[in-house]
Amino acid sequence: MALLKIEHVAKRYGRGRQRKGVLEDINLSIGKGDLVGLVGESGSGKSTLARLIMRLETMDEGEISFSRSGNFYDSCQIVFQNATAALNPTWTVRASLLEPLRLMKGDREGYIKEMLSLVSLSDVHLDRLPSELSGGERQRVNLLRSILVKPELLICDEIVSSLDRLIQKEIVELLKRLNEEMGMAILFISHDLKVVNYLCDRVYVMKDGRIVEDSVKQDGTFVFSHPYAQRLFE
Numbered sequence: 042m043a044l045l046k047i048e049h050v051a052k053r054y055g056r057g058r059q060r061k062g063v064l065e066d067i068n069l070s071i072g073k074g075d076l077v078g079l080v081g082e083s084g085s086g087k088s089t090l091a092r093l094i095m096r097l098e099t100m101d102e103g104e105i106s107f108s109r110s111g112n113f114y115d116s117c118q119i120v121f122q123n124a125t126a127a128l129n130p131t132w133t134v135r136a137s138l139l140e141p142l143r144l145m146k147g148d149r150e151g152y153i154k155e156m157l158s159l160v161s162l163s164d165v166h167l168d169r170l171p172s173e174l175s176g177g178e179r180q181r182v183n184l185l186r187s188i189l190v191k192p193e194l195l196i197c198d199e200i201v202s203s204l205d206r207l208i209q210k211e212i213v214e215l216l217k218r219l220n221e222e223m224g225m226a227i228l229f230i231s232h233d234l235k236v237v238n239y240l241c242d243r244v245y246v247m248k249d250g251r252i253v254e255d256s257v258k259q260d261g262t263f264v265f266s267h268p269y270a271q272r273l274f275e
């Protein structure tokens with residue numbers, strides 16, 4: 042059974058004559074532990090779809106079902122591109138990491154220390170403010186904050202786009218590990234096709250609010266028949 046199933050979803054913004062369709066007839070499915078890419082040019086609707094999945098906005102048509110065991114936001118988490126904006130500048134790393142665990146019983150601090158190594162950070166980072174971290178460290182704290190609750194699905198919305206290649210690689214390797222070790226499914230939204238090619242096993246291609254094609258990796262590559270998808274991956 043699919044972990045996430047999106048069927049015939051449509052989203053429109055604005056009123057009256059100004060009303061504009063941003064998503065039309067979106068169908069997408071993610072299984073447990075899948076590594077799925079979502080690509081398409083700027084403005085094609087990728088982030089809007091992510092916000093619908095996260096229930097941050099409502100759709101106009103269609104259905105999104107998510108099969109989960111507990112609380113929705115413990116099972117489904119999102120990480121955004123801008124780690125600086127996502128972290129409270131006046132909170133230490135410790136405070137930012139404790140916040141998603143406020144309902145956890147037991148040794149929260151001990152659990153955080155254990156998880157820090159997963160993202161190659163250590164105790165020394167706990168007392169720092171976001172401004173005292175590098176861009177890559179900030180994104181790792183941001184990522185850690187989302188995975189502390191061990192979600193079944195992690196949505197990454199352009200999370201490596203503003204980072205340099207070396208740090209990008211670090212984050213992508215980390216996502217691979219999280220997928221392997223925790224069985225976490227990942228929806229990786231990106232316009233960096235190289236990274237998507239490397240990380241994902243399946244990819245959906247969006248254009249003007251529609252999914253024009255999806256492809257499953259075979260022998261290490263994706264094969265497309267739609268001219269737009271072919272051009273994108275050329």
Ligand SMILES: Nc1ncnc2c1ncn2[C@@H]1O[C@H](COP(=O)(O)OP(=O)(O)OP(=O)(O)O)[C@@H](O)[C@H]1O
Nearest residue numbers: 054055063081082083084085086087088089090232
């Ligand atoms: N709240 C809103 N009100 C009106 N239009 C919106 C709103 N949010 C998004 N849009 C429009 O919806 C379209 C899709 O935007 P979206 O951010 O989902 O695209 P995207 O594929 O994620 O782009 P990018 O890669 O640049 O982030 C754009 O034309 C955008 O202007």
